[in-house]
Amino acid sequence: MLYKSCPEEYPVTLYLNGKELLTIQLTEVDLQDWATGYLFAEGIIDSVEEIKEIRFDPYRGNIFTEVESERFDMEQFLKRRRILTAGCGRGVTFRSLKEVGQFKKIKSNITVPLSYIREKMKAFAKQTPLYLKTGGMHAAAIIQPDGELIVREDIGRHNAVDKAIGAALKKGLPGPELIMLTTGRISFEMCAKVAKFGIGIAASRTAATNLAVALGMEISIDLIGYCRGQSAVVYTKGQYIWKDTSAAQRAP
Template identity: 50%
Template structure:
């Protein structure tokens, strides 16, 4: 019998300008990236320069963030919480209506489907935590030059926050990036990607009906079930070109 290591998760308290936001279950890696990504995804920061400092204390299990602007905790906590549908339970303060107010994507970038499948394979082969335990999620950005950057976590939404944080800290142009994820693309996953401005999202698995509705509204290309030569096109804005023999998958083809 082959044995793999167990996935790890830790309770991490996020504190912003002295105010405790929540306790999150996170994998103890790339926590600075996660803090930037989560704060951006939830609208607490708009750019990397809004953050003065991020201090991670692994012994206490805390992330302390200092922002340039005052943090109005009453306004923030008055928003309705929406618990995420997935492992590594999280919370978002953005509703479907909030997400529809995000800027629509107008990227002219196009990619062959074979390119996405190739990058998805590279992503899978270069995810050490998943290969070790078999129980981790990952998020990956494909850069304009074809290089990939991967972040992993017990929670799929945490992994996406980590990769958004990396992109934000490195001031990357979202219109020239592809976002790949191992997890289901639900509305809160789509909202995170939409907030940053990704034009193309690819997943190893499905997208929910709510996520697809939002993607159509915001002009975001969503491709699911990227496996081998398989895929499903949930939205089509001409950014992903089918250069492979058409293959029927479920109720759709690509």
């Protein structure tokens, strides 16, 4: 029998401008990317230039972040309702359904054949060393304009997406020219993260939820589920995708 290593998760507390923001279960890799992506996805920053410092204390499991305080009102932010997200890793978001529903429509700069996304999903699966080592990790990937992948892994699917977005932000990549891939279910809050970055296409090896599809339809994000092998399910209008394969289905 082949034994794998255990997936790793640790409670990590995020401090923002000297105040505790939340504690979340994370895999302790690429934590700067996670902090950057999470702060951006929650609307705390609009660019990496607003981050003054990110420092990790591995002994206590703390991430200390400092952001420009002129635009950001910490006191008002902490009064917002915390919402536990669905699924593994049990993430936390401060964004309400109403707020996300008011996001601007996405204007992606790219259109691609569905076969391209399927091929990138195959390549993505080969670039997940923590999953291959443990068999129990999630991953997210950003397809860059040149076709290269930025891959990040974590115990939680939301965390992996935050890490991938953070890495892309640090590279200065424009959201409307990117595609998001994930091993996990695309839920409403994950779709919101994609929307905040301006990405127009997101694909998963599994499903997209009803609220994610409704959001995608409302603000022009194409969502693809069960993207594995030769199959794929397009849940939305498919405005950025060429349907060049008979295996593609449209969700009922």
